[in-house]
Amino acid sequence: MHIMEGFLPSPWWQIWFIISAPFVIMGFYALRKLVRENREALPLLAVAGAFVFVLSSLKLPSVTGSCSHPTGTGLGAVLFGPFIASVLxxxxxxxxxxxxxxxGISTLGANLFxxxxxxxxxxxxxxIAGKKFGIxxxxxxxFAAALANIVTYVVTSLQLALAFPAEAGGFMASFIAFGAIFAITQIPLAIIEGLVIALVFKYIIQLKPEILIRIGVITADRAAKLREGWA
Amino acid sequence: MKHGLEIIVAVVLIAFAAIFLIQNAAIQANLAEGDEPWGGADGAAANYIEEMGYEPWANPLWEPPSGEIESLLFALQAAIGAFVIGYVFGTWRGSKRTSS
Structure with a gap:
């Protein structure tokens, strides 16, 4: 998903900076609020950030014969919301x-988006939808973590297709070409990422359910049920 | 099942490794001289763009001077993350043990 340094022409790299900036600003506000009001959630925040560090450093080989990485952002988004995940x-x-x-620095806005x-x-x-429907x-x-991964790469394909429409076929032809490079490679990695993050969630439930309850990720009732088993 | 999720993860990881080995054997068998398989998708996209005749207008400020140094920095990134995760989970586990 990394668009390399200098690989987005003007005005695209500026546009993506402008679009991403509000999310980061909101993220810093959300972080300040979290630090003030929920100090005991900070170790959990550290875990969510560390997860992005670990997973995005692993370049895994995939079915297409190329390597790509998981993103690890799904955990932070589910626990703390999308704005704090942007900062991570x-x-x-x-x-x-x-x-x-x-x-790269010039493509940071696009990659951050x-x-x-x-x-x-x-x-x-x-x-949120899953919680509402009681899944x-x-x-x-x-699904949250796996789709966060895939969507990241679909958006990268979109960003590149917008900046580099093919001479024949325009935007769509280019989007399909970049999608073939990124998105298909990503499917097996997304499945693994989803499973690993679900596993980490299980350990958090077992060790520190009270933090999850306090920051409103799950209710006390659900936490007690999940600690007993699958349901 | 107490460890149901762990078992699923283990099975999927083994399947993933098996697919990789089979795929790798097929790729190695048809490999042209000088081709390098299992490159990064990021690089593949960059090559595709350069084939369209685009020249990147900026270069990275600093590049790892060799593959070894690059893997060192990637390993460092993973190690920092793994340390934090282990530390926090260990603390939680320890405090749970002493309080119960």
Missing amino acids: ALIVLVYQALFLAHG SMGVAGPVVAYAIF NEYVTIF
């Missing part, structure tokens, strides 16, 4: 842009 993604993207030449905004927003929406939390978290 920003930290990782800056690290990778500065030290690894993965992504795909990984730190679009993915987390989808994950959060799925989790098992492990199932919703699996």
Whole structure:
């Protein structure tokens, strides 16, 4: 999902900076609120951030014969909402842009939008919808994290297709070409990411359900049921 | 089932590894001289764009001088994350044990 340094022409890189900026600003406000009101949730925040660090450092081989990475943003989005997940993604993207030449400073806005905004927003929406309809939390978290991953790469394909429409076929032809590079590679990785994050959620439920209840991720009633087993 | 989720994760990971091995054998068998399989999708997209005749207008400020150093920095990134996760989960587990 990293669009490399200099690979987005003007005006696209500026546009994506402008679109992403409000999410990061909202994220810093949300973080300040969290730090003031829920200090005991900070270790959980550290875990969510650390997850993005670990998962986005793993480049996994996929069925298409190329390698790509999970994003890890689904966990942060489900636990703390999409704005805080944007900030977590920003930290990782800056690290990778500065030290690894993965992504870049000029493309930071675009990469942040795909990984730190679009993915987390989808994950959060799925989790909220699942809660509303009373679907098992492990199932919703699996889909939230897996789709956050896929959506990230679909958005990257979209961003590149907008900036580089094909001469023959225009935007759609280009979108399909970039989608073939990114999105298909991503499907098996998304499944693994969804499962791993569901597993981590299980351990959080077992060790510190009170934090999840306090920040409103699940009700006390559901936490007690999930601790006993699947339901 | 107490460990149902763990079992599912383990089965999927094994299946993923098996698919990789089979796929890799097929790719290695048809590999042209000098081709490198299992490159990054990010690089593949960049190549595709460069084939369209686009020249990137900026270069990374700093690039890892070799593949080894790049993998060092990736490993460092993973290690920082793994340390934090282990520390927090360990603290929670420890405090739960002493309080109960």
